[in-house]
Amino acid sequence: MKLNLKKQFSTLALVTSxxxxxxxxxxxxxxxxxxxxxxxxxxxxxxxxMIVPYGPGGGSGQVAAAMAEAVTELTGVSxxxxxxxxxxxxxxxxxxxxxxxxxxxxxxHIDDASSAHALDSSRPNPAEDLIPLVVSQVTFSQIYxxxxxxxxxxxxxFVAWVQAQDGKATIANVSKEGSMERVIMKFITEASDMxxxxxxxxxxxxxxxxxxxxxxxxxxxxxxxxxxxxxxxNFKPILTVFNxxxxxxxDVPTHREMGMDFxxxxxxxxxxxxxxxxxxxxxxxxxxxxRAYCEDSYQAFNDSxxxxxxxxxxxxAGAIDMINAAIxxxxxxxxxxGLDVK
Amino acid sequence: MIENFLAGTATLxxxxxxxxxFIFGVLGxxxxxxxxGVSMLTLAAILLPFTxxxxxxxxxMLFAVIYCTGTYGGAITAILFNIPGAPENAPTAFDGYPxxxxxxxxxxxxxxxxxxxxxxxxxxxxxxxxxxxxxxWAIMNIGPPEIFALVFFGLAVASSVGGRTIWKGWxxxxxxxxxxxxxxxxxxxxxxxxxxxxxxxxxxxxVPAILGFFAVSEIFIQAEKNVSxxxxxxxxxxxxxxxxxxxxxxxxVVRSIFVGxxxxxxxxxxxxxxxxxxxxxxxxxSKNKSEFGTGKLEGVISSETAxxxxxxxxxxxxxxxxxxxxxxxxxxxxxxxxxxxxxxxLVFYNSPELIWIxxxxxxxxxxxxxxxxxxxxxxILYLLKIPFQFLAPMILMLASIGAYxxxxxxxxVIVMFIAGIIGFLLRRSGYSIPxxxxxxxxxxxxxxxxxxxxxxxxxxxxxxxxxxxxxILIVAGVLTLLKSLHSAFFQKPKVT
Numbered sequence: 001m002k003l004n005l006k007k008q009f010s011t012l013a014l015v016t017s018x019x020x021x022x023x024x025x026x027x028x029x030x031x032x033x034x035x036x037x038x039x040x041x042x043x044x045x046x047x048x049x050m051i052v053p054y055g056p057g058g059g060s061g062q063v064a065a066a067m068a069e070a071v072t073e074l075t076g077v078s079x080x081x082x083x084x085x086x087x088x089x090x091x092x093x094x095x096x097x098x099x100x101x102x103x104x105x106x107x108x109h110i111d112d113a114s115s116a117h118a119l120d121s122s123r124p125n126p127a128e129d130l131i132p133l134v135v136s137q138v139t140f141s142q143i144y145x146x147x148x149x150x151x152x153x154x155x156x157x158f159v160a161w162v163q164a165q166d167g168k169a170t171i172a173n174v175s176k177e178g179s180m181e182r183v184i185m186k187f188i189t190e191a192s193d194m195x196x197x198x199x200x201x202x203x204x205x206x207x208x209x210x211x212x213x214x215x216x217x218x219x220x221x222x223x224x225x226x227x228x229x230x231x232x233x234n235f236k237p238i239l240t241v242f243n244x245x246x247x248x249x250x251d252v253p254t255h256r257e258m259g260m261d262f263x264x265x266x267x268x269x270x271x272x273x274x275x276x277x278x279x280x281x282x283x284x285x286x287x288x289x290x291r292a293y294c295e296d297s298y299q300a301f302n303d304s305x306x307x308x309x310x311x312x313x314x315x316x317a318g319a320i321d322m323i324n325a326a327i328x329x330x331x332x333x334x335x336x337x338g339l340d341v342k
Numbered sequence: 343m344i345e346n347f348l349a350g351t352a353t354l355x356x357x358x359x360x361x362x363x364f365i366f367g368v369l370g371x372x373x374x375x376x377x378x379g380v381s382m383l384t385l386a387a388i389l390l391p392f393t394x395x396x397x398x399x400x401x402x403m404l405f406a407v408i409y410c411t412g413t414y415g416g417a418i419t420a421i422l423f424n425i426p427g428a429p430e431n432a433p434t435a436f437d438g439y440p441x442x443x444x445x446x447x448x449x450x451x452x453x454x455x456x457x458x459x460x461x462x463x464x465x466x467x468x469x470x471x472x473x474x475x476x477x478x479w480a481i482m483n484i485g486p487p488e489i490f491a492l493v494f495f496g497l498a499v500a501s502s503v504g505g506r507t508i509w510k511g512w513x514x515x516x517x518x519x520x521x522x523x524x525x526x527x528x529x530x531x532x533x534x535x536x537x538x539x540x541x542x543x544x545x546x547x548x549v550p551a552i553l554g555f556f557a558v559s560e561i562f563i564q565a566e567k568n569v570s571x572x573x574x575x576x577x578x579x580x581x582x583x584x585x586x587x588x589x590x591x592x593x594x595v596v597r598s599i600f601v602g603x604x605x606x607x608x609x610x611x612x613x614x615x616x617x618x619x620x621x622x623x624x625x626x627x628s629k630n631k632s633e634f635g636t637g638k639l640e641g642v643i644s645s646e647t648a649x650x651x652x653x654x655x656x657x658x659x660x661x662x663x664x665x666x667x668x669x670x671x672x673x674x675x676x677x678x679x680x681x682x683x684x685x686x687x688l689v690f691y692n693s694p695e696l697i698w699i700x701x702x703x704x705x706x707x708x709x710x711x712x713x714x715x716x717x718x719x720x721x722i723l724y725l726l727k728i729p730f731q732f733l734a735p736m737i738l739m740l741a742s743i744g745a746y747x748x749x750x751x752x753x754x755v756i757v758m759f760i761a762g763i764i765g766f767l768l769r770r771s772g773y774s775i776p777x778x779x780x781x782x783x784x785x786x787x788x789x790x791x792x793x794x795x796x797x798x799x800x801x802x803x804x805x806x807x808x809x810x811x812x813x814i815l816i817v818a819g820v821l822t823l824l825k826s827l828h829s830a831f832f833q834k835p836k837v838t
Contacts, residue, residue, distance in 0.1 A: 086541075087540060090540045199797045200797070
């Protein structure tokens with residue numbers, strides 16, 4: 001089973017992580033030369049609307065706010081954020097697909113849109129039904145324990161302890177059916193020959209509180225979301241799910257170093273416009289969002305979220321490659337997991 | 343502590359611009375809290391980008407003040423028009439609106455003003471004196487099993503409110519619980535009862551459901567009375583509760599402070615559960631349980647004390663641990679981050695002056711509810727003089743806008759009117775609207791925590807009882823249920 005799963009990874013999937021690894025040195029660099037661009041036919045002559053399928057306080061809400069601020073700084077065009085949370089992003093996506101495709105409506109979304117399409121092809125494909133303007137955050141996952149934990153202190157001792165608990169050890173994450181978290185945890189548990197009970201918390205605060213308070217034994221999360229707990233010395237990473245050690249986590253082993261031979265799935269957040277939007281407007285939006293990535297305010301935001309540890313930037317072509325790779329990868333894994341892939 | 347508090351006060355009131363921000367927060371929170379559909383969250387979202395131009399202390403202080411006064415603001419429309427400004431004001435309408443119909447609007451609003459201030463000030467005082475140890479205690483001792491047990495206990499206690507019989511009260515709660523299961527399940531993300539309609543994947547939102555069950559059904563009932571010639575306008579009355587009336591409820595106030603504070607300190611729970619639990623405890627300890635839901639002052643007092651007591655408590659896990667207790671406190675995290683700060687243990691050491699300005703501002707914001715609220719109330723009560731044929735369309739229009747604006751979905755307006763029709767029919771048959779809303783709101787919280795708790799105890803129900811707080815709450819809930827069943831078998835139907 002383990003070997004079969006590994007074989008399911010397509011070469012396309014490798015593009016995602018190897019591209020991220022190879023371009024670590026480019027993290028945070030600006031790759032749009034044009035500092036300005038004429039507005040096509042006066043577009044936009046009013047504020048844009050950005051539909052955000054998650055609440056304002058979470059990772060998507062924060063990146064949407066930071067990007068909106070950067071675009072406004074750059075172009076002077078205001079962006080109204082319209083949060084439509086619910087259904088793991090499906091409510092916001094449905095609302096966006098029903099909105100006029102005139103270029104005035106843009107969408108923020110995460111890799112959940114790709115995995116949702118992989119599971120059910122009737123859901124919009126972010127690489128075909130939408131045009132990615134920019135992917136501005138790409139990050140990896142880690143496993144954390146409390147810094148004052150004494151039962152285990154690193155990955156090998158954690159695995160040994162979990163194996164001794166006979167399936168009663170717990171880890172907090174967002175383990176919705178088919179989610180990136182659940183898929184990676186499946187790879188990890190199979191490769192490490194351990195059983196661990198995943199506790200699904202859909203909100204960050206109870207999830208982090210569960211580890212702080214000892215309600216769970218470990219936490220699966222991305223580093224930017226728990227930075228304050230890392231800075232405060234509350235949490236300690238014991239495993240990085242990435243192909244090589246990022247510089248700031250040089251003392252944390254990767255899953256490959258710990259004998260787990262699978263391609264990591266990455267979390268990515270980006271901005272999209274409807275494929276039927278007028279092409280000249282799409283070109284302007286691509287420039288605005290890709291150049292806004294270079295704004296000092298946005299770079300400061302990404303820095304604060306550990307989002308420049310690996311290359312977080314994908315232009316339209318790069319984003320399409322990454323999304324297509326992710327869809328193929330998720331679809332293969334879902335079939336292997338026995339899920340009903342439509 | 344006093345020295346720090348005085349220093350925070352001096353900084354707060356030592357700068358005219360900071361005073362202006364404080365006053366803006368007080369008035370803005372009250373206004374946005376009072377308008378259904380828009381809320382303090384709407385105001386906070388609008389203001390968020392502008393906080394970048396404020397100092398960190400001013401930005402966080404502004405949000406904290408809005409949190410205090412916005413939680414109170416929704417009580418006014420709940421009492422006068424059966425339109426709770428936010429879910430945490432829904433229990434206030436259970437007795438507040440019947441009091442308005444009886445010509446006691448002044449007493450209800452006056453009690454809401456006073457008790458919101460008392461609950462908030464008490465909460466602020468505890469927050470100032472024991473933030474770090476309380477946060478540590480809560481995080482170490484309260485997990486999903488305890489929160490589920492708390493919800494179970496709350497449902498068991500308050501479920502009999504408002505129904506013509508206990509059976510109808512329970513059926514109403516069960517209907518609310520059933521509605522709460524619409525949408526993705528909170529753990530596996532599996533769609534339930536959405537019939538392929540993606541907007542329903544997020545479930546039934548609280549705001550349109552509350553507006554429908556309370557405001558729209560009330561309009562239908564009053565319209566029916568109007569058509570049949572039985573309508574009588576609420577008596578206009580600006581008499582506030584006397585000191586002795588309020589003093590008689592001192593125990594309810596103290597109890598609600600404790601209940602509200604306890605609920606508020608739990609990460610991710612906040613003021614809504616606090617208001618329901620405060621109301622539920624008032625029912626449980628009352629000798630005249632059947633009077634709740636018919637216009638009992640204690641119902642308003644308990645709900646409004648508890649939801650404001652939760653505001654200071656919700657700041658504890660935020661400031662001490664970096665764990666926001668609700669949507670508005672989550673937005674406060676963004677304010678911190680805009681200034682390169684992170685709420686959490688380090689903020690007490692790195693930015694003590696910020697903490698104490700916020701503490702002082704919350705204390706004075708709760709005090710200001712008392713003064714501004716009383717002045718506002720004397721004016722707003724005159725809305726009751728508007729004839730029904732003008733007032734009803736205004737309320738329907740306001741409710742429709744409120745239902746739509748919270749998520750921008752037409753579905754929510756449809757849900758509101760369906761809830762209004764169902765509420766209208768069920769109320770005529772003696773079922774409990776508070777029970778349905780209770781089931782809907784607590785059902786979502788309860789299901790999520792039950793599922794998480796079961797995963798944590800490896801699906802062994804017996805392990806639940808190895809956790810002392812959990813055991814006490816579940817046993818108390820079961821005993822309450824048994825007592826309720828006993829009453830049901832020997833209860834005579836109420837005369838309505």
